[in-house]
Amino acid sequence: MAQRDSEFVEIHWRKRPVRIEHVWLSPDRAGAPLMVFLHEGLGSLAMWKDFPQQLCDAAGWRGLVYSRPGYGRSTPRARDEIWNSDFMHQQALEVLPALLDALAIDAEAQPPWLYGHSDGGSIALLYAAQFPDAVAGAVVAAPHILVEDLSVSSIELARKAYLETDLRARLAKYHDDPDSPFWGWNRIWLDPAFRAWSIEAEIAGIRCPLLALQGLDDEYGTLRQIQGIKQRLAQTELLSLPACGHSPHRDQPEKVIKAVTQFIHNHNRGDLT
Numbered sequence: 361m362a363q364r365d366s367e368f369v370e371i372h373w374r375k376r377p378v379r380i381e382h383v384w385l386s387p388d389r390a391g392a393p394l395m396v397f398l399h400e401g402l403g404s405l406a407m408w409k410d411f412p413q414q415l416c417d418a419a420g421w422r423g424l425v426y427s428r429p430g431y432g433r434s435t436p437r438a439r440d441e442i443w444n445s446d447f448m449h450q451q452a453l454e455v456l457p458a459l460l461d462a463l464a465i466d467a468e469a470q471p472p473w474l475y476g477h478s479d480g481g482s483i484a485l486l487y488a489a490q491f492p493d494a495v496a497g498a499v500v501a502a503p504h505i506l507v508e509d510l511s512v513s514s515i516e517l518a519r520k521a522y523l524e525t526d527l528r529a530r531l532a533k534y535h536d537d538p539d540s541p542f543w544g545w546n547r548i549w550l551d552p553a554f555r556a557w558s559i560e561a562e563i564a565g566i567r568c569p570l571l572a573l574q575g576l577d578d579e580y581g582t583l584r585q586i587q588g589i590k591q592r593l594a595q596t597e598l599l600s601l602p603a604c605g606h607s608p609h610r611d612q613p614e615k616v617i618k619a620v621t622q623f624i625h626n627h628n629r630g631d632l633t
Contacts, residue, residue: 366405366433371458373429374450380459381405381433385416385423393496393628394465394472397425398456398480400502400607401545402518404432407534411609415475418621424463424472429455436540443548445557448479452486467494471568473624474498478580478606479545482559485589489565497569497627499620501608502578505588506558507549514579515549522546563592569627570596571620575604575611597623 366381383405386392397412399405404427416423428451430437437443460467473496476484481503488495504511521527522542531538548554570593572586583600590596599619604611 369462371462373455373458378429378435380426382426385413387422389422392420392422394422394424396472396474398476398483400478400480402541404534406432411613415617415620418617419624430544431535431541433536436537437544443544445554447548448482449486452483453490456487471496477501485563486559488568489563492565492567495568499571501573502581502606503585504581505560505585507555508581510582511580515546519546560588566593571623572596573599573608575601575608577604578606580606
């Protein structure tokens with residue numbers, strides 16, 4: 361089933377209107393569970409390509425994919441807007457609830473599942489911790505719960521590549537203004553003050569089923585990330601993937617889809633698919 365064209369909805373965030381690019385996947389599957397996809401630090405709706413649709417088709421579910429403010433075709437980051445160390449908290453506790461409300465999704469009545477990648481995984485964890493009754497379950501791939509030296513080193517290399525190679529041109533295929541996500545993300549991750557960032561204590565409030573994935577060749581994080589989740593949340597199931605980098609859904613889509621569909625069908629309450 362082909363992905364539909366993007367739509368737009370306006371939310372009011374931080375005292376200003378913000379346009380959010382989004383797409384519904386398989387909306388004709390009336391009554392099927394909903395999976396909301398949260399992209400990585402340089403990602404967007406378009407950068408997911410067809411993975412969300414493939415996963416929804418395998419599960420028999422509906423999907424919602426969107427670009428966060430500053431990304432894709434959503435409202436870009438203002439040139440003078442500097443992201444602070446709570447930028448992922450803002451997305452989890454302010455933007456995502458506002459988007460669900462604008463789209464008339466009653467997460468308390470019918471809690472969706474979340475699939476978050478990288479920064480999107482951290483956002484999914486923060487949302488699930490703050491709104492435990494509004495999440496049926498979560499899958500987090502290469503999430504961050506603390507800052508590692510490896511992450512900072514790789515983000516420094518990304519900055520060099522953005523300035524010296526065709527990385528900016530490649531990102532322009534997925535973002536109306538590639539400088540908006542890149543410098544918002546890169547500057548805060550390389551801010552020395554951000555080295556102290558951690559959500560290890562905050563995730564303790566998560567009650568839903570949780571699957572955490574990590575590639576063993578991930579250039580942005582180690583198994584310390586998902587093992588740290590497991591140490592704090594006993595219900596977590598872990599999957600480490602050999603010969604896999606930071607993006608399991610791109611590097612090993614078949615394995616990821618198989619693991620995720622098995623996990624969600626084992627844990628989703630009232631799943632009739």
